[in-house]
Amino acid sequence: MDNIRKKILDCKRIVVKIGTSSLMLPDDSIDYQTIDRMAYVLTVLRKQGKEIVLVSSGAMGVGLNLLNLPQRPKTIPEQQAIASVGQSELMNLYSRFFSHYNQIVGQILMTRDIVEFPESRKNAENAFEQLLQMGIIPIVNENDAVSVEELDHQTKFGDNDRLSATVAEIISADLLIMLSDVDGFYDKNPMTNPDAALFHTLHKVTDKEMALAGGNGSKFGTGGMATKLTAAKHILSNNQQMVLTKAVDPTVLFEILEGKEIGTYFVNEDK
Numbered sequence: 001m002d003n004i005r006k007k008i009l010d011c012k013r014i015v016v017k018i019g020t021s022s023l024m025l026p027d028d029s030i031d032y033q034t035i036d037r038m039a040y041v042l043t044v045l046r047k048q049g050k051e052i053v054l055v056s057s058g059a060m061g062v063g064l065n066l067l068n069l070p071q072r073p074k075t076i077p078e079q080q081a082i083a084s085v086g087q088s089e090l091m092n093l094y095s096r097f098f099s100h101y102n103q104i105v106g107q108i109l110m111t112r113d114i115v116e117f118p119e120s121r122k123n124a125e126n127a128f129e130q131l132l133q134m135g136i137i138p139i140v141n142e143n144d145a146v147s148v149e150e151l152d153h154q155t156k157f158g159d160n161d162r163l164s165a166t167v168a169e170i171i172s173a174d175l176l177i178m179l180s181d182v183d184g185f186y187d188k189n190p191m192t193n194p195d196a197a198l199f200h201t202l203h204k205v206t207d208k209e210m211a212l213a214g215g216n217g218s219k220f221g222t223g224g225m226a227t228k229l230t231a232a233k234h235i236l237s238n239n240q241q242m243v244l245t246k247a248v249d250p251t252v253l254f255e256i257l258e259g260k261e262i263g264t265y266f267v268n269e270d271k
């Protein structure tokens with residue numbers, strides 16, 4: 001095992017984030033196999049005594065699929081409606097797949113108000129704590145049906161990379177695992193540069209790293225690499241840790257938690 005990853009072995013409270021690109025197939029249909037494997041792996045981890053929170057994107061992608069729409073519509077109300085349809089179907093899928101493994105899940109939909117108002121934040125914290133105490137896996141997304149950019153009041157997180165770092169902060173998670181369609185952070189976009197080199201460990205995220213991050217590779221996602229790095233920066237500033245890797249086979253979570261050198265590990269340098 002990589003010595004630097006020893007700290008991962010003790011992680012108990014873990015936030016896992018999965019992006020749209022990992023939940024949808026190239027033909028824009030839903031990737032049921034990934035959802036099923038995620039349900040299996042997260043249930044096993046929970047039964048091993050870990051406390052698991054899943055931050056899942058996909059409301060928009062699943063909604064577009066269900067409504068047979070080829071692309072995201074332009075108006076905000078239309079997007080709200082699609083997310084509303086997609087979110088309930090997404091939760092329906094998770095509930096069904098997790099139930100095959102006898103695992104109960106709960107839904108938490110967040111807006112930025114939850115972090116901006118201390119009382120709301122405390123209420124969210126209580127909900128997470130109670131669910132985890134009851135052995136339930138909370139599944140989190142942004143409340144896309146109501147959180148919209150407004151003029152003088154921001155209710156929107158905008159992307160789930162940032163949301164997952166916020167959730168990790170609120171619940172004082174030991175580790176954030178971000179699952180994407182790329183197996184880590186490279187010195188250039190590996191989808192367009194076959195000679196790109198993977199960073200195995202990063203102790204800081206500065207403008208230099210941010211400049212190496214390109215936009216998103218998927219059709220319905222919003223993040224791209226830049227939002228993952230911003231989330232990593234947030235995690236490091238709270239002295240937390242994060243691993244970024246590929247979702248293609250969710251059993252990778254077992255290997256990450258065994259301390260294997262997978263993906264990019266963001267961790268503060270031991271002083």
Ligand SMILES: Nc1ncnc2c1ncn2[C@@H]1O[C@H](COP(=O)(O)OP(=O)(O)O)[C@@H](O)[C@H]1O
Binds near residue numbers: 182184187213
């Ligand atoms: N330096 C980089 N290293 C790795 N991936 C990068 C980099 N720059 C841009 N990317 C792109 O970021 C994409 C991941 O972002 P995104 O598609 O939004 O994922 P998700 O849906 O999981 O949030 C990759 O598919 C890749 O094309």
Ligand SMILES: N[C@@H](CCC(=O)OP(=O)(O)O)C(=O)O
Binds near residue numbers: 060224
């Ligand atoms: N809340 C949105 C996800 C937004 C988002 O950040 O997507 P992604 O870049 O795929 O993680 C949805 O569920 O469609």
